Amino acid sequence: MNNDMTSPQAVELNTYVENGISFEQYMATLSDLTERVKSGDEEGIVNPQYFPINFQRLKRGIKQTQLSPALLEAINRISSPISWLVITEFWCGDAAQSTALFHHISEASKGKIRLTLVFRDENPELIDAFLTNGAKAIPKVIQLDENQQVLNTWGPRPVPAQKLVKDLLAKGESYNDDLHKWYAQDKGQSLQKEITELLLSAAS
Secondary structure (H helix, E strand, C coil), X not given: CCCECCCHHHCCHHHHHHHCECHHHHHHHHHHHHHHHHCCCCCCCCCHHHHHHHHHHHHHHHHHCCCCHHHHHHHHCCCCCEEEEEEECCXXXXXXXXXXXXXXXXXXXXXXXXXXXXXXXXXXXXXXHCEXXXXXXXXXXXXXXXXXXXXXXXXXXXXXXXXXXXHHHHCCCCCHHHHHHHHHHHCCHHHHHHHHHHHHHHHC
């Protein structure tokens, strides 16, 4: 959770929470845009080549994700409502690998965890307040208490995946294929462990 938060309290986080979209709205919009891309209509869509595969990744995550006992226990330990403000983009492969889990957790919390998604490129002031090692890396989860104060953050990917990317970049190699192979082999275990820790930080 290496973060470079520059005056996040100056950013009116409640505004983003209220004006963001739900996971269901996110999926519905991505579905519509993916159909447009498949039909050859890519006008106004940034990085359209990633939309079909990311839509499939999200659908697979919705279908296959099962929350671990430790994660369910962490959810149960949340005593006061919290919000997850997730900064994302449809073209982001890491977001496609993790956002379904955030949805499942919010659903399992039975109202204790409010999940809201916002787009990075539409909200430069927000992402600038939550940089990761100086970069506008996404997805970024901002965990807020019931008064919209920042409790903690997570992102953009699990620590082992981040190390893989860093090592490959240091060698001057591309990382996209190896990264998504790692996600497939890990089956969300590392992500669930790290999000469990994130939730426990709110419960303590």
